[in-house]
Structure formats: structure tokens, C-alpha cells
Amino acid sequence: METETLYFVIPCYNEEEMLPLTARALIEKMDKLISEGRIAPDSKVLFVDDGSKDRTWELIERLHRSVPMFTGIKLSRNRGHQNALLAGLMTAKEHADIIVSMDADLQDDIDAVDGFLDKRAEGCDIVYGVRSSREKDTRFKRWTARTYYKMLARLGVDIIYDHADYRLMSRRAVEALEQFDEVNLFLRGMVPMLGFKSDTVSYVRNERAAGESKYPLKKMLSFAVEGITSLSVKPIRLITSLGLIVFLISLAMLIYFFVLWCIGKTVQGWTTTVVSVWALGGLQLLAIGVIGEYIGKIYLETKHRPKFLVDVDLDEEDRRKEEKVNNQKH
Ligand code: UDP
Ligand code: MG
Numbered sequence: 572m573e574t575e576t577l578y579f580v581i582p583c584y585n586e587e588e589m590l591p592l593t594a595r596a597l598i599e600k601m602d603k604l605i606s607e608g609r610i611a612p613d614s615k616v617l618f619v620d621d622g623s624k625d626r627t628w629e630l631i632e633r634l635h636r637s638v639p640m641f642t643g644i645k646l647s648r649n650r651g652h653q654n655a656l657l658a659g660l661m662t663a664k665e666h667a668d669i670i671v672s673m674d675a676d677l678q679d680d681i682d683a684v685d686g687f688l689d690k691r692a693e694g695c696d697i698v699y700g701v702r703s704s705r706e707k708d709t710r711f712k713r714w715t716a717r718t719y720y721k722m723l724a725r726l727g728v729d730i731i732y733d734h735a736d737y738r739l740m741s742r743r744a745v746e747a748l749e750q751f752d753e754v755n756l757f758l759r760g761m762v763p764m765l766g767f768k769s770d771t772v773s774y775v776r777n778e779r780a781a782g783e784s785k786y787p788l789k790k791m792l793s794f795a796v797e798g799i800t801s802l803s804v805k806p807i808r809l810i811t812s813l814g815l816i817v818f819l820i821s822l823a824m825l826i827y828f829f830v831l832w833c834i835g836k837t838v839q840g841w842t843t844t845v846v847s848v849w850a851l852g853g854l855q856l857l858a859i860g861v862i863g864e865y866i867g868k869i870y871l872e873t874k875h876r877p878k879f880l881v882d883v884d885l886d887e888e889d890r891r892k893e894e895k896v897n898n899q900k901h
Contacts, residue, residue, distance in 0.1 A: 575668035575691075577604070577614040580659035582652055583631070584621040586675040588782040590630045593675050594641065600681050601640060609688055615666070616641050618675075619659040622649030635885045647880040652785070653756040656736060657748075658879040664745040666886075671739045676779040679737040686772035687739040696744045696767035700737035703773035719795055726803040729763040731771065738762065754878055755801040755868050757794075800864050807865060810858045817854060821847065 579597060583590065597616050604610045620628045620643060631643035644662050646655060656672055663670045669691060673679050683700050690698040705713045716733075723730045736759055740748070747765045748758075763769075786794070799806065824847070828840075 574608060574611045577610040578663035578667035578670045579616040580663050580670055580672045581675050582619045582621055582655035583627050583675045584785050585623045585625045587625045587627050587630060589675050592780055593677055594634055596677060596681055617659055617663050618643040619655045620645040621655035622646050642886045644881050645883040647882040650879050653758055654879045660745050664742050669739055669741050673737050678777050678779055680774040683772050683774035690770045694768055695770050696741040697769035698739040699731045699734045699771045701771045701773045702733045702776040704775055707778045726805045728760055728802045730760055754871050757798045757801050760798055760802045800868060806861050810861055
């Protein structure tokens with residue numbers, strides 16, 4: 572296989588503290604890979620500024636001006652990690668043969684890319700980075716993550732255990748992903764749906780080197796719900812079964828109380844009545860809530876809103892400028 576053009580896609584939200592470190596690590600890696608002839612010299616790093624409120628975009632522009640290997644796009648506003656990542660993939664696929672998506676915080680071991688490229692050489696279209704240990708995560712995070720992945724698997728979602736969004740995709744795979752029209756994005760659950768030859772490479776996940784997590788508990792929870800409701804309809808079915816069971820129990824109760832009444836034992840019944848009213852009320856609210864969640868999703872999907880809007884594309888800007896200069900020459 573001839574050497575391919577690699578694009579790193581790095582979503583960044585308020586990462587001014589991280590960016591200089593990340594850029595240094597990336598350029599070292601890229602230089603090494605290029606000099607080893609593993610990737611083409613026109614490979615690049617594409618930063619996606621997800622509507623940051625700090626100096627992130629300024630830094631990206633500065634990087635682009637000093638090293639042509641760095642480029643960037645700026646989204647028109649903050650759209651969240653998944654949308655930013657998708658924006659980067661869609662921009663990069665115009666120029667790259669293979670794309671590696673990675674967080675800006677260097678938690679993912681950049682040297683795992685060698686493994687990615689080995690698998691690519693073996694003909695894989697998708698290579699998943701998988702965390703081999705979670706020692707650096709808090710116990711709470713480890714436990715919740717494990718439980719969550721298991722639950723997803725139970726719900727019939729095809730998900731790669733302990734894989735986040737550190738992965739290599741070929742242009743072909745990204746183009747296939749583009750055909751998924753949904754706005755409720757949970758990329759790590761969507762990519763396995765693509766099929767194609769894929770493999771995993773495990774690596775040790777580090778701590779965030781600077782700055783703080785952009786995923787507080789609240790965002791994490793809503794992302795977790797997103798994962799379930801955009802990939803599985805099983806919760807609705809579970810509720811249907813639950814409803815059926817509760818209904819059967821109430822039938823049994825009815826018969827029981829009827830028999831008691833027939834043999835002349837009056838029911839002292841206050842407790843049972845109140846308990847069953849509350850239990851049923853609660854179940855109904857829960858059921859309506861879950862169904863509402865899905866209806867909300869349908870509502871958003873029917874709008875077909877764009878998932879992201881690119882405000883500035885540094886490479887595109889350069890091309891336009893060049894064109895202008897060329898036109899003036901003629
Ligand atoms: N991120 C983003 N938009 C957001 C939140 C996060 O692009 O609205 C980026 C962030 O800059 C980082 C990646 O998503 O590159 C993962 O975020 P983070 O490391 O904070 O998440 P954690 O590793 O704590 O789950
Ligand atoms: Mg992180």
C-alpha cells in the first residue's frame with residue numbers, strides 16, 4: 572500500500588491550557604511518522620474549535636500561521652464534543668485517506684497510532700483505541716463506565732468495550748458515516764454499525780495533563796442517556812413488559828380480595844389502596860417519561876437541522892487567498 576495522507580481531528584473546547592502541549596506532542600509524532608515513511612508528507616492536524624470562550628481559536632490560528640501542518644476550523648458556536656468531532660471528520664475526509672480522532676487533552680496515548688497504522692496496513696477500515704486499564708480514573712468513574720457499557724450491551728447496542736472516541740477511520744468509512752442522517756449523535760455506537768474490517772488496539776489512558784474535564788457529571792449523564800435512547804428501543808419494550816406484569820399482579824390482587832369478600836372477611840385495605848395508587852402512578856410517570864424521551868428524539872430528527880456550521884476553515888481561507896493572488900497575476 573502506498574503511504575496515505577493522515578489527518579488528526581482534535582475537537583477543542585476551552586483548551587487554551589492544553590493546546591500548546593498537545594500541539595507539541597502531535598508535531599513530534601507527525602514528523603516521526605512522516606520521516607519513517609509511514610504517512611504522506613501532506614498529512615495534517617485539524618483542530619476543531621467548538622465555540623470556545625477562551626483563547627483557543629487564537630492559538631489555533633497562530634499554530635496554523637507558524638506551522639503549515641496545523642490547520643483548523645471554527646464552529647459557529649458550541650455544539651458539543653460529538654458534533655465537533657463529526658464536523659472535523661467531514662472536513663478532513665475531503666483531503667485525507669485516513670483520519671484519527673483524538674481528544675485535545677492527551678489522555679489517549681498518542682503512540683497507539685503506530686498500532687492503528689499497522690492494522691490499517693492489514694486492511695482495516697476502522698481501528699478502535701481501547702483503554703487497557705482505567706487506573707487513572709476515579710473509582711466512581713470506573714464503576715459507572717463499566718456498568719454503563721454492560722447495560723448498553725444488554726440493550727442490544729453493538730459497542731466496543733472501553734473505547735471512547737480515539738479511533739482511526741478510512742475515508743471510505745467516514746463517507747459511510749456521512750450517510751447516517753441522524754442529529755442525535757453517539758458516534759461510538761454508530762461507527763460499529765458501519766461494518767467494514769475493523770480491529771482494536773489497546774493503550775493505557777493517562778490523566779488529563781492540564782485544564783479540567785469538559786464533561787461534568789451532568790453532561791456525562793445526559794450523554795449516557797443519549798447513548799441508550801439513540802441506539803436502542805429496548806427501554807420502551809421493557810416498560811411494556813413492566814406494565815403487563817403490574818397489570819397481572821393487580822388482577823391477582825383483585826381475585827384475592829374478591830375471594831376474601833366472598834368468605835366475609837372485610838379488607839382493612841387502606842394501606843394496600845394507597846400503596847398501589849402510588850406505585851401505579853409512579854410507573855405511569857416513568858413510562859411517560861421514557862416514551863417522551865423518544866418522542867423528543869423524533870421531534871429533533873424530523874427537523875433535519877444541520878449538526879454544525881463551520882464559521883472559519885483556515886485551509887479554505889488560504890486557498891481562496893492564493894486564488895485571488897493567482898487571478899491578479901493573470
Ligand atoms: N469538547 C468539545 N466540546 C464540548 C466539550 C468537550 O469539543 O462541548 C472536547 C474537549 O475539548 C476534549 C474532548 O472533547 O478535547 C473530551 O473532553 P474532556 O477531555 O473534557 O472529557 P473527559 O475526558 O473528561 O470525558
Ligand atoms: Mg479527557
